[in-house]
Amino acid sequence: MDDSVDRHIARWRGKAPFDERVEAIVTRMQFLVKHLAQAKDGALAAVGLQDFEYETLHWLGARGEGGRATPSELAAELKVSPAGMTxxxxxxxxxxxxxxIRSxxxxxxxxxxxxxxxxxxxLKAMDLRGEVEDTMVGVLGPDDQEILAALLKRMLLRMENPGRG
Amino acid sequence: MDDSVDRHIARWRGKAPFDERVEAIVTRMQFLVKHLAQAKDGALAAVGLQDFEYETLHWLGARGEGGRATPSELAAELKVSPAGMTxxxxxxxxxxxxxxIRSxxxxxxxxxxxxxxxxxxxLKAMDLRGEVEDTMVGVLGPDDQEILAALLKRMLLRMENPGRG
DNA sequence: GCAAGGTATTTCGCCAGCGAATCTTTCGTC
DNA sequence: GACGAAAGATTCGCTGGCGAAATACCTTGC
Structure with a gap:
């Protein structure tokens, strides 16, 4: 069975020089992230949160009980401009x-x-978000999830360490 | 070697109930897409294009020589609201x-x-974009690329066919 | 033939994010 | 010890996108 990206690429074959595998991977990731954001938006609305609010609470919560972080740290971690974080x-x-709290x-x-x-x-929002993400990632069995996570990690390492191989 | 997502998850282990694999996959995809968008922005600036402009030209170009599409079709394909497409x-x-062209x-x-x-x-922009995407996806060999594309496709199919499995 | 409803697009008001400039505080150097 | 450079956060102006309402047009039923 084809997804929207298969259809896109097929409709398109031979009309321009490009790498189909790369195109398929990149486009699918973009769509998945977009789908995820939209689905999460809906779920989070139930607790009155927007996605960007949840995301920020999430990384702050990761600091642990009473954990703190500076705006710049959060901005860097969340890949948002300092102004956006403000x-x-x-x-x-x-x-x-x-x-x-001013230091x-x-x-x-x-x-x-x-x-x-x-x-x-x-904490309430985590459950809701988990459901959406589990629905998506859950199509894959545990082994496939491991494989996927590893492949993504290799690409992310490349992007985060431009100097490297 | 760890990426920023590994560090995030490690710092966080035991502090809240959630599936580490799912979290790792989702967060990495989000970061990759964001990295990609930023890198592409830079590359496309060379031909005076922004990412959203390129993306639209791209799907229009996919229609072939003299190919046409309606705004609603494009909006649906690009997962943008009709207003945004206008x-x-x-x-x-x-x-x-x-x-x-009014019909x-x-x-x-x-x-x-x-x-x-x-x-x-x-066409000019395609080359530039290709370089950025190749850099990212190119860390993986052809076989791994196939595996990755297939895994992503399974997830995307799930998201595009909510009824199914 | 015309009113009611449906469809495709655009307009409007709003929001989050960005880059650049600003303000405050600290650090380095002479 | 004073003064310029650097660091951290915020403000400002602008932009792309969204949802809802408006507009223009077609279609169906009576």
Whole structure:
């Protein structure tokens, strides 16, 4: 059975010089990410969160109980511009899910931490998000998941270490 | 060697209940797509194109010489809202890369086609984009690429056919 | 033949993100 | 110890995309 990318590529064969495998891989990843975002949007709406809010809470929650992070760290981890992160934190702080604390020893810095309410909502949202992602990744058995994760990792390493081979 | 996703997941183990494999796969795909978009932005700037413009020209070009498509078709294929597609086409038409033709027999409809200039620029841009994507996907040998494409396809089929399995 | 409903596109108001510029604080150097 | 460079966060102006409403057109049923 064909997916939309197969149809795209077939309709297209011979009309221009390009690598079909590469095209298929890249386009499928783009579509999967887009699908995922849309599906997650729907699921997260149930707890009143938007995707970008959840994503931010998620990486903040990863710091552990009472864990903190600076806006720049979060911006780098989430691959968002510093300005974008300021905007996200504004929204989250206004909603009471996050707290900004100006550092004492270096007053340029700001630490961000989850409020207890933020942590609670994040935990609720994790379940919902998990369902969507499990639906997608769950088509694959555990072995295939391992293989997929490894292949993706090799590509990501290349992108994160431009110097390397 | 670890990538940023490994580090994220490790830092995080035991702190919340979730499937590490799924998390790793999803997060890596998101990062790869983001990396790709950023790298492509840079490359395409050389021909004065933005990513969303190239993407639209690309699917239009796939229709073949003199091929046409309606805005709604393009919107569906590119997973963009109809309103968003109008905006894209406005930009492209103003730049002279695309032409809108109101259909004669059904005057609600609009057909879109590449101008010759649009086709030329698209072809030039394909090379540049190819380089970036090849760099990423090229870490994998042909066999691994086939495996990856197949795994992605299985997931995409699931997302495009919600009823199924 | 005409009203009601459906379809294709566009307009409108809004939002998150980006890059550049700004402001504050700290660090290095003389 | 003062002054310029650097670092961290924020503000500002702009852009692409979204959802909802509006517009224009076709089609069906009476």
């Amino acid at each position: 905007g996200r934190l504004d929204t989250l702080e206004k909603a009471g899910l996050v707290r900004r 004492v020893e270096d007053r340029r810095r700001v630490d961000v931490e989850l409020t207890s309410e933020g942590r609670a909502i994040w | 905006g894209r086409l406005d930009t492209l038409e103003k730049a002279g890369l695309v032409r809108r 004669v027999e059904d005057r609600r409809r609009v057909d879109v086609e590449l101008t010759s200039e649009g086709r030329a620029i698209w």
